Amino acid sequence: MKITVDTGSCVSSGQCVLLAPETFDQNEDDGTVVLLTEEPSSGEEDAVRQAELSCPAAAIRLSGT
Template identity: 50%
Template sequence: MKVLIDEEKCVAAGQCVNASPDVFDQREEDGIVVLLNENPSAELADDVRNAAAVCPALAIRIAE
């Protein structure tokens, strides 16, 4: 699994951080998503898929 983010689309809602805090964070200054791990382990896969699904801006893509 590889996680890709589009910072231009991000609306700083923070849903990704709530869904998968081991993979996503937000910048202090503007709340834009920060990718902590672009290749998360299999144990985190469900959380990462959920984060992509709940992103209101569809800024997260997953390549399997």
């Protein structure tokens, strides 16, 4: 699984950070998504899928799932 994020679309809701904190963080200045790793650990994959589905701006995209 590979993750990409569109920070320009991000609305800073923080759902991704709550669901998958090992993979996502938020920018301290504007709250937009920060991708910590493009390839999550196997234990984090389900949480990353939930983060993608929960993102109100559809700013998270997964490939190779």
